[in-house]
Amino acid sequence: MSAQLIDGNLLSQQLRADVAKRAAALTAQGKQPGLAVILVGDSPASQVYVRNKVKACQDNGLHSVLEKYEATMTEAELLARIDALNQDPKINGILVQLPLPAHIDSHKVIEAIAPEKDVDGFHVSNAGLLMTGQPLFRPCTPYGVMKMLESIDYPVRGANAVVVGASNIVGKPQAMLLLQAGATVTICNSKTRDLGHHTRQADILVVATGKRNIVTADMVKPGAVVIDVGMNRDDNGKLCGDVDFANAREVAGWITPVPGGVGPMTITMLLVNTIEAAERT
């Protein structure tokens, strides 16, 4: 028996139809939602991602501004741009593409974004609001994962959820959203001893490590939902996730592909957060 795929492109298409409707309603009131994306430096991967984000805005009736800067931009210059965007009434969401060059303190930059425009949900104030159950913005990737679980009507309440990876942008907020939805949550990290011991208990397994094949079929509970947040390249340069997809899909009940899984959902939830920001104005 082979797992059912959770198609992130298809679900995105459905959710983006609602985004476009809400964007049009706001535009009719003279409040077209606007997103500013800042890219410092020119890593090829970041170029692709930011272009996809800007295109998704255009396709769904949001206004977007892409600001590209040389890798030599100073931290002070970046902070000045953020300050200007914080004041700009046409801009409802500000996204600073990570990672930033090493000479820029990314914590300081994120903390400079007005929390009500922090559509990534990375500001400490938004992290605190999420942790205490009063989220303003849910970080896009974990939010997209929750929508994927909703799309298959998965009973998250009471389920064992295991999150592999404890980053501030995926693992930690993912664990928090699953906890708030009633799951029993285990967070594993790069020091976890016997990772398979934990993952084999998972009814819901979310993998976000950036390590190809860190989860193999023998580490998956039969029938589990396997959500692959990884973005890697295989030996042929093809995009792949963190899960050994070809084998794990024979054990799982549901599984997300890479590409076409979590990636497009991340962009969709960025649009949703930008709409919500605009609706609050």
Ligand SMILES: Nc1nc(=O)c2c([nH]1)NC[C@@H]1CN(c3ccc(C(=O)N[C@@H](CCC(=O)O)C(=O)O)cc3)C=[N+]21
């Ligand atoms: N401040 C900030 N916010 C982010 O949300 C953020 C970031 N920085 N830095 C980089 C990561 C990465 N990320 C992706 C989003 C969509 C795809 C995506 O759409 N992937 C397609 C494939 C795209 C391709 O072909 O390369 C897919 O999985 O099907 C991938 C990666 C957002 N990030």
